[in-house]
Amino acid sequence: MNIGEVAAKSGLPAKTIRYYEDIGLIQPERHDNGYRVFRQTQLHKLMFVARARSLGFSIDDCRILLALYEDDSRASAQVKALAQDHLTQIDAKIAGLRAMRDTLADLVDACHGDSRPDCPILKDLAAAHDG
Amino acid sequence: MNIGEVAAKSGLPAKTIRYYEDIGLIQPERHDNGYRVFRQTQLHKLMFVARARSLGFSIDDCRILLALYEDDSRASAQVKALAQDHLTQIDAKIAGLRAMRDTLADLVDACHGDSRPDCPILKDLAAAHDG
DNA sequence: ATAGGCCTTCCAGTCGCTGGAAGCTCAAGC
DNA sequence: GCTTGAGCTTCCAGCGACTGGAAGGCCTAT
Structure with a gap:
């Protein structure tokens, strides 16, 4: 998926997704042409963050929540x-x-x-x- | 009055008062040594703004409110x-x-x-x- | 070949302060 | 008169979470 598709599916502006990459919330891969490639897991993370943000959690909280989510022994x-x-x-x-x-x-x-x-x-x- | 006294009386940090001057909310005069001089009216304005801010008005709202306050024909x-x-x-x-x-x-x-x-x-x- | 829509990066701005550095001034104490 | 310390000055940078815009590359369709 390119960023536009992920933006549409997650409801987040493309700008915001790029920003989330900037600050290290997500790490999409890249096509040879430089375009970001998003897999299902990345989209899932973005939707997770979008939901957490909509509940008022800060970006730093989101970082922690994501980490907890991915930690099976939490x-x-x-x-x-x-x-x-x-x-x-x-x-x-x-x-x-x-x-x-x-x-x-x-x-x-x-x-x-x-x-x-x-x-x-x-x-x-x-x-x-x-x- | 120097900025420290005005800060104490208005409850606003000196930094904030300088910032308010920067953005043109208030225009204190200056001593020969460069220190800001605040007269009673300036203090009054600052307290007005502090109160308005505490009620959640934006700085731009404060500007308008101050102007209305000073306009006898409002x-x-x-x-x-x-x-x-x-x-x-x-x-x-x-x-x-x-x-x-x-x-x-x-x-x-x-x-x-x-x-x-x-x-x-x-x-x-x-x-x-x-x- | 060209048009347009997508993608990229980078820089600046939002709002209302706040922190810190570097340096000047002033009042008090010795 | 000198030092000390508090108070004042300016300027620059950063906070949070984006958002807007410019300049330019890429991709698809006609």
Whole structure:
């Protein structure tokens, strides 16, 4: 398979696949003409990474997950610990965003949104905030 | 005020304040010795930006918000529209993260996390996923 | 022979900082 | 007056994960 076909099958842009090769996530072979050759296992890896990325895992996490996936003697506890850690980080991010969201929603609600300059949103931004 | 004092008062790292000058967010004057001089208005601007950033507004949004803040003839509708737009984006981000979180939580729950290699998390990553 | 679509590499840019190096200035202590 | 150390300056590089674009080679069909 050439990169275009793998891109179509994995849903990843060709650019991203080349980038993944650059950083050593995958190692496709080469045709005599310089074109990358992808075998089924490479495509499989790419799809694995694509899925992991869609769950928010970092590239470095993906590296580890791939290694664990290919290690028959892994302990599922290793995988779970990584995933649990990631889950905790996502939860923290959600909590942060929710706090933002709530404050912002209050401000938006309080703002008349008319032609007058008076605006609670700007007032909040201009007021001193501790922490 | 020198940059250190302003950093302490605004809670922003000195590096960040210099960066904000670089990109034209603020324009402090200079002492004869080259040191930046910050007046009260500059500090006020920095605190405004810090607050806006803490609510997730981009630097470009901050630029617009600052301009609106300084424009006595603004319409609050302009501010509200910007904030509403931002709020929508935050909501989208939260929704995305929640979807991730839920999938991930299910997988973590399903994984025994023991010394055996069998792992539903890796199984999910390795399976074909549409969309 | 030519057109176009695919592939290649390389460089630069995104966003919002952050770290570090090299060097100047200033205030305090001896 | 000299030293020390903190604080200031500039500039360059790097983070993460791509993404865009230019310049050029290759392949297939007409």
